Amino acid sequence: MATFSIEVNDEKHEVNVDPQMPLLWVIRDVVGLTGTKYGCGIAQCGACTVHVGNTAVRSCMFPVQSVGEEKITTIEGLSKEGDHPVQEAWKEIDVPQCGYCQSGQIMAAVALLREHPDPSDEEIERTMTNICRCGTYNRIKKAIKQASTRV
Amino acid sequence: MKKSVKTLNRRDFIRVTALAGGGLVLGFNALLSCSTQADEGKVINLNAFIKIDTDGQVIIMNPNPEIGQGVKTSLPMLVAEELDVDWTDVKVEQAGLDTQQYTRQIAGGSGSIRESWDSFRLAGATARAMLIRAAAAKWAVSEEVCGTEKGAVINTQNGKHIPYGELVVSAASLEVPTDVTVKSPESFKLIGKRVANIDNQAIVTGQHKYGIDTKREGMHYATIIRAPAFGQVLQSMDDRDTKNADGITQVIQFDNKIAIIGRSTWEVFQAAKKVKAEWKDEGVLEDTTGYQEKLKLALSKSPTADAKRKDGNVKQALSGASQLVELSFDAPFLAHNTMEPMNFFAHVQQDRAELHGPIQTPERTRTRIAALLGLPEEKISIMMTRMGGGFGRRLMSDFVEEAALVSKLAGGIPVNVIWSRESDITGGFYRPMYSYRYRAGVDGQRKLVAWHHRSVGVGAAAASADSFPAGAVPHFQVDTEVYETPIPTAPWRAPTHNFIAFSEQSFIDEIAHKTKQDPVAFRLELLEQAKANPVGKVSYNPDRFAIVIKKAAEVSGWGKSKGDSVFQGFAAHFSFETYVAEVAELVKQEDGKLKLKKIYCVADCGTVVNLSGAETQLEGGIIDGIGHAMYAELTLTKGKADQTNFNNYRMIRMSEAPEVEIHFIQNGEKPTGLGEPGLPPAAPALANAVYAATGIRLTSQPFIKSGLFA
Ligand code: FES
């Protein structure tokens, strides 16, 4: 066990955990923010995507000790009112079915648009590798394009 | 359809059970308001579906479990339509299991909309009638001159209006009217519109709580270690290292399982890996390759059960046919892979139990839990959380029973039992394996005269008796049987249909090609037969079926050349009272590999309730159907699942999803469900396109193994 001082969504937290504990579980079970989801635990599905600094990471395989000084942003911290252009586009295109994968999808999409503000279909497909069992992929693609006109 | 009940006393419990051919299954006490609340509270229950507070906030209850099929939006829309409130002013709340107020609180069989269409609208219309009566009394005018608009009663003579919030107290004290009629479709304002998922804001901000997110004061986390292989029993365990691991509070052995309880999910997951358990093989540990052989053997023998359907004399007709066509198909086990792994919160105390989590069948589950814990049902509460997918896995209640037992055995603690993905995939309840064999006979005029379906399923029967072309073929027989297995199987999105459609629609395509007929024209001719000379029971409406098929051919440009490298395949299937036709369009690349580009889809689900929801269900079902047909299988070696997580159980990803174009047939018929019907035709449409492109007939899944795809 060790104590780590991490900043999640602009709030500081002291957490006393196993240094190997993946950030996902620190966020969910220790900090108590449950918007970030568990889907596979092996960096395959992307349900656990958060931003460490400006980078999208699959937090289920990212040990808390690797966070360092970087600030963490989860879906809850993306915007105050839930009105980030990507969130807005998600609502307008009505993307979610069960919704479980969507916070990870949104976090991945925000990072994508940071890199490629006007992404091609190819860029979207190459970057957006998160799994959605409900099959919302086409609406996700559409929402990313819609958001890209506004970010 | 009966729309009202003649004698209805305030406190009566009158349940109108399903009428012949209909689906009025509203518990009629659901329409009763609660006057005591009217006296005391600010929020008034007008009936089990509608609460209005005195400030005018309208809350509509959703009694059915939401698994991503959209009922938490579409069912309240039915109520809101009749209540005549602005959708943007409505809040929707999820109801827990309440068999006094509601019936059919279940997510399954694409049935929620179909079964609730009349009753939920009636609930809205009844409340509206009471609000009108209250306003009329206040104004001392006849009810005839009163109308409603956007959450208010309007006096049509003088334009005065009173918002519902100001009427709700007096309305709630009125007798429940029994002569209420619902709107005619021309006056729908909401039904048929594009309405976004009611929980979108909560979902996109990460605020929505799924079962796995449940947290309570003093709550523990737990996970379960199961036998590594089906057929193994626990001999002994050494939990010394585990018990002392950081964050672990208890290790409990029960029912051939071990529960690890602790203070965080990760800690219990980690500790579970450290338990040293000895498992002993009991009986034969089965292989899926072994099953394949056993199924083949079963098919080569005469059926052990009576025919499921028998029209005419198939044997004779086959031997007299001028051309025979034959094909066999095999289906693998599939895991459900809901994105939210199995989990449930349980708090079992001496005299009561609280259960909270993702379950498609709360009522049946409560009965099981009551028996398991020896508690009366009324002492058990079940709250259904929004589910990160169901697909049939959450029709089962094994994971709820486990959670209840763990809570009880651990000393009545509140506990959230969470499965790892590995447990979720290897822990069973698979879509059954199937083996099908079809034989058809065609006469000299290229007419299909005989059809024999012979099948066997591991764990569950594999055939349906009345699936098209049943009714269109004079000699038609379905023989099916079950191969018993210790591997737990379960319904999986569009049960049976998910493979019936693939095999049947591929076989129809095969017959059409072998007899040099256009696959669409061939289907239409069969439907003509079913209409003109129906043989035995015809479960589908040939006209509606034909309209869907023709429209799909039209919108996809069927039969028209789209260039040398573009190929199409056709499939149509009737399931859960919904007609769906799909055309798959693929491209043969320069290297000869195939890439699926697009699916055209035409559906007749009667009246579309929520256009956005309806489209997304079909699109999702199609992508899901393509994904599983292309990539998925669950195999077993010596009783042990070979696939353990998404690194070796392949799920479709965005770059592999086809474009989807959807059309609805607008015919004003009663609505049917869409959670499942989009899936079955997708795989055969693709397989038939592959045949068109290569002459190769895909008869087993996953298709990726064929090596034909890019
Ligand atoms: S939970 Fe992290 S990628 Fe699946």
Ligand code: FES
């Ligand atoms: S919306 Fe259900 S898994 Fe993506």
